[in-house]
Amino acid sequence: MDKNRINEFLIEKGLFITAIFSIMVIFVIILFILMEGLPAFEEYGFFNFLFGLAWSPNHGEYGVFAMIIGSLCVTLLSLLMAVPLSLLCAIFMAEVAPNNIRKILKPVVETLSGIPSVVYGFFGLIVLVPFLRESFGGTGFSMFAASLILTVMVLPTIISISQDSLRAVPHEYREASFGLGATNWQTIKNIVFPAALPGIVTAIILGMGRAIGETLAVIMVVGNVVQIPSSIFDPVRTLTANIAIEMGYATGLHYNALFGTAIVLFLIIMILLLVANYIRYKYKVDIGGGYL
C-alpha cells in the first residue's frame, strides 16, 4: 500500500515535469537567442539595427529595416488574397455545401496543409517564377511570387480555424433567422459571420504568423534583394530569408546580427500571439488545437 503511494507520487511529479518542459524550453530558447543576438544590438545600437536601411556585413552595416518592411509587405499581400478565398471556402464548407462536397473538400484542405513548405517553394521556383517573368517582365523573383506561394500555404490554416468557429455558432441562431424568412446568405451575412468574427480574426492572425515565419519557400521565389519595394514585382528580402541565407558562413558580429534578426522576428510573432490571445479571451473563442 505504501509502495503504491510512493509510486503514485513519483508518477505525478514526473508528469508535472513533462508538463512544464515546454516552458523551460522556451526560456532556454529565448536565453540563447538573446545571448547570441544582444551583442549585435550593443555594438551596432538597437535603433540603428532596427531602423537602419543598409545591410552590408562586409562593410559592418547591419540595418534590418528593409527586411522588416519586406516581411510585412509579403505577408500583407498574401493575406489580401488568402483571406477572401479562405473565408469563402470556410463558409462554403461549414454552412452551404452539401455533405458529399464537404467530404471532398475536407481532405483537400488537409492535404494542402500536409504538403511540405519546401515543395511549395520548389513549385514556385519552377512554375510560378517563370510564368511571372514571361507575363510581367523582370526576373519573376518578386514579392508577388512569394505572396502567391504564401497564400496557398496559409489557406488551410485560415480555412480550418474559421470553419471551427463558424461551426461553434449555436444552431438556434440560424433557426431563428430562417424562421424570420431570411435566406441562407442573409443568415450567414447578418447572423453567423458576425457571431463567428472573433474566431475568424484569430484565424487570420494565426495565418499571418505562419506567413511571417515561413522561410525556405519564400527564399526560393522572393529574390532576396535588400531593398524597400516600390512595386509588388520588386524582389525583397524577408527577416527569415536573411537568417537562412547568411547563417551558413557568418562569423563574429555578422553571426550576432543574424541572431538579432531572429530576436526581431520573435518579437513580431509574440505581438501577434498576444493579440490573438487577447481576442480569444475577450470573446471566449474556442478554436480547439489551433496555433500559428
Next chain:
Amino acid sequence: MGFRVLSPRISQKIMNIVFIISGLITILILVFVLGYILIKGLPVVNLDFIFSNPIDSGREGGIFPMIVSSLFVTLIAGIIATPLGVGAAVYLAEYAGENWLVKVIRFGAETLASIPSIVFGLFGLAFFVVFLGLGWSILSGSLVLAIMAIPTIFQVSEVTISSIPSSFREGSFGLGATKWQTVYRVVLPAAIPGIVTGVILGMTRAISEAAAVMFAVGAALSLPLSIFDPGRPLPLHLYILATEGISLDNAYGTAAVLVILVLFVTIITNLAVDRYQNKIMGR
C-alpha cells in the same frame, strides 16, 4: 452594401456561385501543385533512384541516404517528443485541474508552436550543436524537431484525453484502482486514436521540415549509421538541389518521394485510427 439593391433571392444565387467557385479554386490549387510535382517527379522515381547513393552531389544517382536521414530524424524526434507531449497532456487533463499554472503551460505550448522554424534552426545551432557539443548530427536535428513536435502532440492528446467520459474513470476507481492505474489501464487506451493522430501530425511536421534542421543536421551526402553522424533529410536535399541548380530532374524526383511519403503516412494513419476507433466503440 452593393447587395442591398439585389433581391434576397438573386443575391443568394450569386453567392452560391461565388462559394462554389471558391471551393473549386481550392481544389484546383491542390490538383495543380500535386499533379505537377507527381507528373514531373514520378518518371524519375524508380527502385534505383530510391535505393542508390547520390553521385556528384546529387547531379546523378539516387536519394537513399536522404530517405534514411528523414526517417531517422523523424523516428528519434518521435521517440523523444511522444512521452513529453503525452505526459504533459495527461498531467493537464487528469491531475492539474484548472489553475493559473495550467494556463501558463497552455500558453507555453502555443508559443512553442508559433516560433518560426528558422528560429528553432538558430537555437539548434547555438544550443545543441555548439553549446552541448553534439555537432552536426542526426541527434541535434532530432532534438530540434522533437521540440517542434511536442506542442502538436500535447494539444491533440489533451483534447482527446479530456473528452474521455468521466464514467470510465469512476468505474475504475470503484474497482479500487489508483489514479495512475486508472490513467494507464483505462484512460490512455481509450485515448489512443487521438494520441496517435497527434503523434503522426507532429511527425509529418518533422519530416517536412528543412529550415529548422539546416544548421543542426549538417548536409552530408553519406548514409547516417548512428545518431552522431550528420545527415541530409529529404526536404533539405530538395532545397539544396533546387536553389543551387544542381539537378532539376533529381529535384522533381525528391519532391515526389517526399510528398508521397507524407501523404502515405497520413492516409494510413487515418485509416488505422478509424479502424481502432470502430473496434473500441464496438461497431
